Structure formats: C-alpha cells, structure tokens
Amino acid sequence: MDIDRLREVLEGVKNQAVSVDAALETLKDLPYHDMGFAKLDMHRHLRTGVPEVIFCQGKTVEQVVAIAKRLTQDHHNIMATRATQDMADRVIAEIGDAEYHELARVIVVKPAPLPEKVGKIAVVCAGTADLPVAEEAAIVAETLGNYVEKFYDVGVAGIHRLLHQRQNIAQANAIITVAGMEGALASVVAGLMDKPVIAVPTSVGYGASFHGLSALLTMLNSCAPGISVVNIDNGFGAGYQAHLINHLSGKRQ
Known part of the structure; x- marks a missing residue:
C-alpha cells in the first residue's frame, strides 16, 4: 500500500x-503480507524507493506467480530475477502485462513508464560468456530509471578494445565491470577512470577459477582504489548499487 x-x-x-x-x-x-510460504514487504518502496524484488531461484513456479500477483496489486515494474522460461510463461499467462528478458533471466511485471532517468551507468563486460550477468545488471539498472550504456567483449586479453572505449565509459557516473576467469578487468578500469567501479565476478572459467572464486579474490585484492565488489554472478546487486550511486549524482543527460 x-x-x-x-x-x-x-x-x-x-x-x-x-x-x-x-x-x-x-x-x-x-507492514507485510503473510502468504504462509513468504512474508512480502509491502512497504519497501516507501523506505527505499524500490518495491520488493522476487528472487526466483529455489522457488516453485506457483510461488513465483503468487508473489508476483500480490505485489502487482500495489506496484508496477516488479522484477523477478533468476527466472526460468517456464516461470515467465506462467506469469505472462496469469498476469498478462509482463516482459521476459531471456538472457538476463529477469521478468518485469506490469511494465510502466520508467522513472525520470538521470546520469549514466556503464556496464563493461569482459567476454560473451559473461553476458547473462552483465545483462541482469543492465536490465535492473534500466528498470530502476537510469541511462545505461553497454560496452561488451572488452576484456583485458585484447585491451585495445577497452582503451578504444575509454572516453565513452568515463562519461558514466558509475561503472559496472563484469568478468570471470582471473577477473582483472575491474582493476584495469579503476586504474583508468575517476568514477566508482562496481566489480562483478562471474563463475566463468576453467577449473582453477573455482566457479568464480578466483575472480572474486582478484577483485577484492585489487590495488586500484575506488572498487567495490559484489558476490559471484550478482548482476542484480551491481545494478542496484550503481542505481543508488547514479541517482546521488543527480546529473542529467
């Protein structure tokens, strides 16, 4: 309410x-609605400006649909992350007004005009294999009302690709870097830019990457200042944090 x-x-x-x-x-x-299997925070948008977001992983299709139905009684642009195609199909069939971003695995229920956009967020992605996490970050940031510009496949193995986009990336108020393998992209970007960098390690890589742990430790141990690190594959967390930073800036495009 x-x-x-x-x-x-x-x-x-x-x-x-x-x-x-x-x-x-x-x-x-x-302050919440008790559904038995979930207690929905109905007033989160009053405290934070964003309604509760549905994390679909581990939930049944029926649970996701029921939560979405209840949240959309009072809100628009309800996001459901880590959603499967089956979940999206059921939400669209039973609620109707919804969009599914397949690569990002994000459902946006009852899409409404986005909030007035301010500033810019850059999503910088190392390689094509990292795209699902990068897209999750981008869709979340866009849905929350931010200009988002994407710079994909600019990993450090071909660093000239990144340097070619340096001036464009530097125009953002917050920079999300998404990388697996050794996760060096965040350090390189932070060493080139005067903007906050949000580093997202992904679980992409061969055996010694330990499902993203290697990239996570690289980012945590970076000597480049200005980096904050979210959890492995946490595109949602990066998109949300970048949104908060970008709106603090208040710079309009």
Whole structure:
C-alpha cells in the first residue's frame, strides 16, 4: 500500500465513508503480507524507493506467480530475477502485462513508464560468456530509471578494445565491470577512470577459477582504489548499487 492509498483509507474513516472493520482489513498488510510460504514487504518502496524484488531461484513456479500477483496489486515494474522460461510463461499467462528478458533471466511485471532517468551507468563486460550477468545488471539498472550504456567483449586479453572505449565509459557516473576467469578487468578500469567501479565476478572459467572464486579474490585484492565488489554472478546487486550511486549524482543527460 502506498502513501496515497493510506491517506485515502484514513480519510474514508474520518468521513465515515469506510467502516473501521473495512479500514483494518485494508491496513492488515502493514507492514507485510503473510502468504504462509513468504512474508512480502509491502512497504519497501516507501523506505527505499524500490518495491520488493522476487528472487526466483529455489522457488516453485506457483510461488513465483503468487508473489508476483500480490505485489502487482500495489506496484508496477516488479522484477523477478533468476527466472526460468517456464516461470515467465506462467506469469505472462496469469498476469498478462509482463516482459521476459531471456538472457538476463529477469521478468518485469506490469511494465510502466520508467522513472525520470538521470546520469549514466556503464556496464563493461569482459567476454560473451559473461553476458547473462552483465545483462541482469543492465536490465535492473534500466528498470530502476537510469541511462545505461553497454560496452561488451572488452576484456583485458585484447585491451585495445577497452582503451578504444575509454572516453565513452568515463562519461558514466558509475561503472559496472563484469568478468570471470582471473577477473582483472575491474582493476584495469579503476586504474583508468575517476568514477566508482562496481566489480562483478562471474563463475566463468576453467577449473582453477573455482566457479568464480578466483575472480572474486582478484577483485577484492585489487590495488586500484575506488572498487567495490559484489558476490559471484550478482548482476542484480551491481545494478542496484550503481542505481543508488547514479541517482546521488543527480546529473542529467
């Protein structure tokens, strides 16, 4: 329930247009809605500006659909991350107004006009194998209301590709770097730019990469200042953090 709806309910009680029992029934979701298998944070958007996001991994299709249905009673642009095609098909069939970004594995339910965009976020991706994580970061940032520019397949093995885009990347207020293998991309970008860099290690690589642990440790141990690191394959976390940084800047394109 948003602030406008809360005011409407209270005004209805005041003017005796709504009974106390009806008002209590409406307000019972304050501060969360108990679905038995999940307690939905219905007021998260009032605290953070973003409604609760559904993490689909480990949930059944039925659970994802039920949560999406309830959240979209009060919100638009509900995101469901790590969603499968089956989940997307069911959400689209039962709710109707939804978009599925297959590579990013993100469903956006009840798409509405995005918030007014400010600034710019650059998503810099090392290789094609890292694209699912990079796309997750990009879709999240775009849905939250940010200009996003993508720079893909610019890993350090062919560093001239990255240097060719240096001036364009430097125009962003926040830079997301996505890389697997040894994860050196974040250090190189941070050493070239005067903007905060959010490093995303991916689980891409041969055996000694340990499913992303090698890239994670490289990024954590970087000698280049200005880097923050999210968890392995956490494109969502990077997109959200970049959104917060970008909106603090308030710079408009």
